Amino acid sequence: MENTTRVKSEEMIGRIDGRLMKNKVIKGIFLTATAFTSIILIVLLYRIISQGAPYLSWDFFQNFASRRPEQAGIKAAVIGTLWMMSVVIPTAAILGVGTAIYLEEYAKKNALTRWIQMNISNLAGVPSVVFGLLGLTIFVRVFGFGNSVLAAGFTMALLVLPVVIVASQEAIRAVPNELKEASFGLGATKWQTIYRVVLPYAIPGIATGSILAFSRAIGETAPLIVVGIPTFVAFLPSGYLDSFTALPMQIYNWTSRPQVDFHNLAAAGIIILLGVLILMNSVAVWIRNRYQAR
């Protein structure tokens, strides 16, 4: 008996080399995958920066679109994107957080709720063009907003809404039940518990998830094209029903021109777009780290 055990453990020790070998191979595969991705990313960034950086000047920010590349600037697109986001953020935040609160805290967990839940998750995967068509039909035509900031803002809000809802739901679900019980146990109403316990706890998570969703609205082009947002704009919107252009539209327009100079301008525009996205993601990370200590 003793002997057999001994032989077996020798056998097992003999296999260690093989296991370590496998370990190394697997690690190598993952490392290669990471390296491959990083290299592509670096090449891409290098190309964009080397092309676009020389064009980043104060004039570039100050000028409107132009037929002459040396006079063309990105002012209308940057300001237009800001206008659009001033519609997207409040609309998506209010609708998204409201829906998440309702689904998590009020709705009965029945078949209907599960069906709604499933559809929200599915909407997150619907191609953005489809949201563009929806926006074109409803906001541009039925509501008669035209190719305006409002129409594009609402369309983009719908596009990011499912992600905002799901992220908010996850944050709300992560609130410890004991804290809600403590609040109810003191005679708090449901709303008081949501307002004073659930939301303060969930807001960092809601903010992190929502910011990532909003950054998608900044980068998306397809819905704007479908909604009919112009690309050559030499004015700033002065109201929400005015027409405008946005960063990805401007970039798209420049890349589709034959002159190389415009391609370089597009690269400069991409640098700005990337900068905005990195800034937003950093804010999300900062919020997450700041509140994680709790």
Next chain:
Amino acid sequence: MTLTAVNSTKNSESMQNQELFVYNTKNLNLWYGDHHALKNINLGIKEKDVTAIIGPSGCGKSTYIKTLNRMIDLVPGVKTNGTIEYRERDIFSKNFLVEELRTRVGMVFQKPNPFPKSIYENIAFGLKIHGIKNKQIINETVEKSLRGAALWDEVKDRLHEPAYGLSGGQQQRLCIARCLALEPDVILMDEPTSALDPVSTLKVEELIQELKEKYSIIIVTHNMQQAARISDKTAFFLNGEVVEFDATDTIFNSPADSRTDDYISGRFG
């Protein structure tokens, strides 16, 4: 049917001295879906008593105590029948708002659950939700409640620091102080010391002894020595039924039911 002789004398006593009972449970049944968790419970709980609820895990102690302040409402799919009267008012009645019931009846949970706020804000929370905004009243109540929970001296210099910085035992006493701020009539405690070390446990037990001067206390405990040390009355629950309810001395020294005897002498559970 499940009533012992002891309980029926209790019932006739309850007829005469209704006003002494803070809680009167009559033929209470409760189901989680199909699971019959409380079976025909009859219990009269006296004012200013410490009433202990003991019994093996899963016998329905938490379910019962959560029903007393209707925290059980938070669990979906629960059905009840029978009545629970709190000071002669049916707690299941539409006219008795749960918010009122839970203001009059405080609850301390198994795991200390302070809010992720300062010590001060934890106590002020209950006042604020009830619309008390006067800073002076809040300040005074915070001090009084912390003194009442024997915590003041330990925290008076760091009222505005996070409650999570306190030890487990201090957090639990903070949760008791949070209840006291609302001047409750009854305090429900569900295994309040099960997450605490022996020294903190002793402090909470001492505190309960002091609190019984002013409050009626119903405490669930899996620790029989604790029940014996701190309670006046003990109810022994088994499989969702009250096997026996009597003076703690009687339960521990000469129980009427052999199952009680088996349990307290450690033969099961």
